[in-house]
Amino acid sequence: AQTVTQSQPEMSVQEAETVTLSCTYDTSESNYYLFWYKQPPSRQMILVIRQEAYKQQNATENRFSVNFQKAAKSFSLKISDSQLGDTAMYFCAFTSYSGAGSYQLTFGKGTKLSVIP
């Protein structure tokens, strides 16, 4: 079974600064995907960024980037130029193909990020 660990329950960052959220995972699969999801207060969960395990290049989406260390099973999220709208719960998630046409997501426990004006 896969596990996902987020060791930082809460973090804060000053507006315009950079913050890094940590995530480690454990799996015996060789082909898998990793995600960071964002859940703003009282709003819908949305995908921030994804990484395919077979790709060596780290994924980037505007101000969001990841540091994917496959050997270390580490997948951290860096948010640059933090904005007030980045305040949210962030979940790290893992998936691999489980057959029956389905991927199942395994989530970490989340990191609550607060951006301070």
Added chain:
Amino acid sequence: DVKVTQSSRYLVKRTGEKVFLECVQDMDHENMFWYRQDPGLGLRLIYFSYDVKMKEKGDIPEGYSVSREKKERFSLILESASTNQTSMYLCASNPGGPSSYEQYFGPGTRLTVT
């Protein structure tokens, strides 16, 4: 855009009541999922369905059942609600198949059982 809707944002029920949580997606997705979200525990999979009338247990199915009579609709049923089922419930869907790994989430239903 993919749209996943849930019938209620907030719901209050009494212990012992039968509770139905409804989820509808409008993108003809094959797979649908029900999660429970609790502080400090993250999201945990209750049940998922990979086709109409097909269902699989997730990590915490006890006390829940599901129904998927139509492709677009996936219902979570609490046969006899208990206070320890007070939680946020999230529905998700995805297209299905080996290249379809992203899930799209609904807004959630915050259920309180008193």
